[in-house]
Amino acid sequence: MPEPSASGATPPASRSGPGRVLVAVYAIFALAATARAAVQIATRFEEAPLAYLLSALAGLIYIVATVGIARAGRTSHRVAVVACAVELAGVLAVGTASVFEPALFPDDTVWSRFGSGYLFIPLVLPVLGLLWLGHVNRRESRWAGQPPR
Amino acid sequence: MVEALTTTIEIASLLLAGWCLVSTVRDRSMGVGHLVAMALLELLLIGQVVVSTVLMVGGERPEETITFIAYLATVVLIPPACALWGLLERSRWGPAVIAFACLILPVMMVRLDQIWNPALA
Numbered sequence: 001m002p003e004p005s006a007s008g009a010t011p012p013a014s015r016s017g018p019g020r021v022l023v024a025v026y027a028i029f030a031l032a033a034t035a036r037a038a039v040q041i042a043t044r045f046e047e048a049p050l051a052y053l054l055s056a057l058a059g060l061i062y063i064v065a066t067v068g069i070a071r072a073g074r075t076s077h078r079v080a081v082v083a084c085a086v087e088l089a090g091v092l093a094v095g096t097a098s099v100f101e102p103a104l105f106p107d108d109t110v111w112s113r114f115g116s117g118y119l120f121i122p123l124v125l126p127v128l129g130l131l132w133l134g135h136v137n138r139r140e141s142r143w144a145g146q147p148p149r
Numbered sequence: 150m151v152e153a154l155t156t157t158i159e160i161a162s163l164l165l166a167g168w169c170l171v172s173t174v175r176d177r178s179m180g181v182g183h184l185v186a187m188a189l190l191e192l193l194l195i196g197q198v199v200v201s202t203v204l205m206v207g208g209e210r211p212e213e214t215i216t217f218i219a220y221l222a223t224v225v226l227i228p229p230a231c232a233l234w235g236l237l238e239r240s241r242w243g244p245a246v247i248a249f250a251c252l253i254l255p256v257m258m259v260r261l262d263q264i265w266n267p268a269l270a
Contacts, residue, residue, distance in 0.1 A: 016242075020238040023234070032223065038218055119256070
């Protein structure tokens with residue numbers, strides 16, 4: 001099976017190859033986080049408003065990142081980088097806060113204890129996302145003969 | 150939730166994940182075999198939905214019914230979505246997408262089991 005992107009005949013898309021797997025992981029995670037937050041907010045918002053709102057926000061950022069990585073193009077790429085960076089900052093900040101001040105979060109968020117309730121996927125995913133986006137960036141610059149954006 | 154069916158889905162899913170990972174390592178793209186296996190797995194999941202629905206209509210329902218239904222609906226959507234996404238990728242990364250889906254499914258099954266029977270958690 002020839003790889004069109006490897007031959008240099010067509011511009012490589014961020015969604016092909018390993019990117020395809022990354023988008024699938026992101027999509028399922030975005031769905032899971034958003035759906036869980038929606039149920040929590042709808043059924044017992046008053047128990048832990050901050051935690052549930054944070055989970056909903058996290059879910060939305062995952063959706064933005066999913067779309068950003070899946071779509072080709074300069075703007076989508078930038079949006080995806082920002083979304084992944086916010087995720088990484090979020091999981092580190094909320095993770096640390098939940099370890100040292102557990103009282104802030106009566107119920108778990110996606111980012112609590114660095115995402116331990118989600119097999120630490122929230123901690124790994126933004127790193128993989130940023131690595132992949134950087135890889136795509138370098139590959140595309142090589143193809144276009146332009147400096148990295 | 151019937152224990153035997155849940156266990157069958159978990160084992161079938163892990164076997165398919167293993168097969169797809171082997172395909173990825175051997176640099177194979179998705180074939181008819183992968184699709185047929187995925188379809189069989191989807192049939193098992195639909196069976197789980199039917200059995201759980203019958204049980205819930207019969208009055209045996211988990212405390213967090215909404216969460217349970219949401220999880221079950223998501224679980225059924227994962228194989229077709231991932232199969233389509235994997236098919237679009239004509240390289241070794243197609244089976245890799247399926248492998249990921251098949252590793253997520255057992256986790257979701259365990260989670261469903263915990264919601265259905267909190268004593269297990």
